[in-house]
Amino acid sequence: MMSQQPPTQAKVLIVGAGPSGLTTAVSLIKHGIAVQDIVIIDSVLQGENTSRAVVLHAATLEALESIGCVDGLNSSGLHMQRMRLQGGNGSTIITNDLSSLQPYTKFPYACVISQAHTEIELHRELETLGGHVFRPLKAVGMKPVENGLQVSFEADQTITAQYVIAADGARSVVHTLSRWYLLRRPDGLDKDESTDPRTSQIILADVSFDSNLEHIFPTDPYVGSLSICSDGIFLIAPLAHPKAKSTVYDATEPIYRIGFSVPLDKGEAPSHPGIEVLQSYVGAQGPMVISSDPSRNPGKPVHLKQVYWSTRFRTHSAIADIFFKRIRGDTEEENGGIVMLVGDAAHIHSPIGGQGMNLAIRDAVGLGAIVAKHIQSTDANINSNLQTLQDFAQERHGKALKQIAMTKRFTRLVSSLMNPWSIGYWALYVLGNIPFFRRMLVWQLSGLGNR
Ligand SMILES: Cc1cc2nc3c(=O)[nH]c(=O)nc-3n(C[C@H](O)[C@H](O)[C@H](O)COP(=O)(O)OP(=O)(O)OC[C@H]3O[C@@H](n4cnc5c(N)ncnc54)[C@H](O)[C@@H]3O)c2cc1C
Incomplete structure (x- = not known):
């Protein structure tokens, strides 16, 4: 049951309380935004809390640590040191030894923990900071008004905010309502893995x-x-x-x-x-x-x-054209506000390598910091320093493209291993014996090269 009524005005409205929305909210507060300036809403009565992602990689643990959210998660999860890649006959092709990350991070492992648990921990952190998720509130409309964007909900309510964070997942409504945002197959990356009949x-x-x-x-x-x-x-x-x-x-x-x-x-x-x-x-x-x-x-x-x-x-991959937009209305009064996309609302890809939620959380930690900085540095005028938000959005777009390319490479690698007569299969057998190759694989999965 919805325990409180949401305010009708906010500085920041976060639509969606999955890992991206919760992390953005915590990050905003940790970067100095007053909790009463942030409203976070979700369409469902209770957190989805399904298992889905089960790994927090080193770079994500570092990002969570930067906003004081890592201890509970890190101590509740199992620490994966080794992952074996085996052929059909049971022979080991590569053993990924995550302890090779030791020189680069204090988290030289992957923390194995269900996404349900991750969301519960993030929610607990938000509540400790005085935050609250208003539910069920399903966003169905958005329009520029005076001093912000007015988001309307199924329940005939509205909230007006200067910043709207679209954290509403792969079928993001905010993203669709913002127009000009297209979630589509990434350009410049070869064919979509959803067409591979063996692994999709x-x-x-x-x-x-x-x-x-x-x-x-x-x-x-x-x-x-x-x-x-x-x-x-x-x-x-x-x-x-x-x-x-x-x-x-x-x-x-x-x-x-x-x-x-x-x-x-x-x-x-x-x-x-x-x-x-x-x-x-x-x-x-x-x-x-x-x-x-x-x-x-x-x-x-x-x-x-x-x-x-x-x-x-x-499985399939898609990415929005841009993750940031300044939206204005047709009249001078309708000066509107800013929309930023985060997590699955901005990009989706194959779960091979367990990267989706990880990138989403890292996006969100950075987004909270940059939006907080923008609010603090521009005072009441959201039009100043827009470039900082744009630069951030562009940087995260690049990281998402890099990650999609990586999941596609892994998909190709897996596909070649399905055919023991392919050149790729034997190349991997050979490469798997080269320590540098194994370390590179672990490094890529850890996210440390694509924070
Ligand atoms: C089966 C499966 C397996 C996966 N495995 C992995 C894995 O191994 N590793 C990994 O890193 N990632 C994995 N992922 C991806 C990972 O689950 C997502 O990347 C992650 O959940 C993204 O978080 P998010 O907060 O952006 O979106 P979501 O988790 O989708 O959260 C969106 C939230 O927005 C709410 N919402 C939606 N629409 C509205 C609306 N109109 N109004 C208000 N609220 C709304 C929803 O109720 C939800 O709470 C997997 C995904 C799936 C489906």
């Missing part, structure tokens, strides 16, 4: 097994595995473990994130696959050590025990 349909699930898998996928030191065979890719990684004091879903058992591609020629997979569907894919595409088939796994057949969360989706 993905299932993710958080599950438990009926056997102890700790000796295969330990949490300390942490080891996860991505195996690639001609049928597709299969990821398995510990998500939470009661012994490591990392729990999700209030479970008293170890939970694993599994993820795999479903080739399009097998038809559309169910949107929330149940245990039977998941079990059949684990059997067909998963590593032999977790197969339930005694002929594949004679040691001890393993079965799924419980499905805590599952989803199926199609």
